[in-house]
Amino acid sequence: MKLVIGIVRPEKANDVLEALYRAEVRGVSMSRVQGHGGELDRVETYRGTTVKMGLAEKVRFEIAVSDEFVQPAIDALCEGGRTGEVGDGKIFVVDLERAVRIRTGETDHGAVTPVRK
């Protein structure tokens, strides 16, 4: 059981969601974050004040998956998030100690498996 964290461009977030959906990875959280990963800075001007935007808007996906879904989730993040330019983002995979589904109290593998109807 792993937690896959993918940080991608906001404009690619919808493509990532589509790719995850196609890979049948269903449990996803996403949040808007700001970060810096070595990409070129964007320069903006407001009334004569020029600023370098050191932090770029990113979207952070958090996907808890059972082991067999780790690779499909990574593939989906890469496929949906890639433009080939610097700033496409990163993926981090970390071990997940426990997972609990609040509604039923199911734990671990049961908790990260989507409900099938």
Added chain:
Amino acid sequence: MTEVNAGDTAWMLVATALVLLMTIGLGLFYAGLVRSKNTLNTFMMCIAALAVAAVTWALVGYSIAFDGDGAIVGGLGHAFLNDVGFEPREGTTIPHLVFMAFQATFCIITVALVSGAVVERMRFGAFLIFAALWSVLVYAVMAHWAFGGGWLIANGTLDFAGGVPVEMGSGFSALAAALVVGARKDYGRQAMLPHNAVYVLLGAGLLWFGWFGFNGGSGFSTGNSSVLAFTNTMLTPACTLVVWFVLDLLRGRQVTAIGAATAIIVGCVLITPAGGFISPGWAMALGALGAVPSYAVIVWRPRTRVDETLDVLAAHGVAGLTGILFIGFFAQKGWNGVADGLVYGDAGTLGWQAIAAVAAPAYAFGMTFLLLRLIGLAMPLRATEHEEALGMDIVQHGEEAYVTGEGAILIAHEADGEAAKGVGSRV
């Protein structure tokens, strides 16, 4: 020649300012309807109309619209505002300058209206070129037909405040512009939702407020026709709102805010051509009945491949056409002192309303289509897919509407450009 009348002039000065405010209201209305990454660009297209159309109007547009009574276009006698001074404009009791300024605000908002078809993907530079040419080749020509002594008004077409040049002119041009520029890259694939419904409602409210100057000023006086149009501007949109609520309830079981904002616009557009020609009772009927065709087009259009993004065709083109035809049936000499419609015994009125309802859309569509194709040969009309994904605010203007400022590093104030190095190290 008549004298300048102080009361009439005072009202027309106010009305001119009211109509100018509409363009800002429209900017807010449009900005709320797009995604947050395109807020500024969308608003800026309306600001661009303020800039470009006011200049072209003073240079040549006003003259083409209002100099002489040529059938198709006016002359160049008023180009560069030649002979536009303090004397009353022929047929009015207000100074020629005020008349020109009032008409300029109409040209400005019509140009801004068309932008609704192409927001979120058209390049700002290309839009500036388009706005300049369109304001003269399409708006000024159609204004001449309907207001300035051209073939429609000469034959008796009734158009009080701009059903022909403003509403049908913008609506059917918007359709052509959407076809030439093409759909947004995500159109029909992803949901693209209005990002701020409060802007949309506030913008619609400002538009309605300004519309009292738009319609109420189109009698160029404080006389009966202006008073009638002013009052109808209050009644018609109210009826449109009520019917829109009912249509929303029938279709989705809920009354929507974006729908209400749209209904306000549709109601104001419906009464624009008819304002000074029909009784308050018929104006209310127009608001109620006229809601239906525009509602139908708004429901139908997103199911097509045509990404006429902010539904200028439905809200302005279709509602303007409905209003123009409605006059043909229900105009009443007892109220307007000019002509009766079919119901009151004059079928000829309906004939010329119908001709206007065919000619105006055809010219606006055809000319805009051609114009954009030609501009498209000289420069790309739209941003690349990558730029569209980033959002037009950053790509076209280097600014964001909702900037957080976190992580922003001061590089320089323009005034002390050479101190950039020192300032930069202050991080």
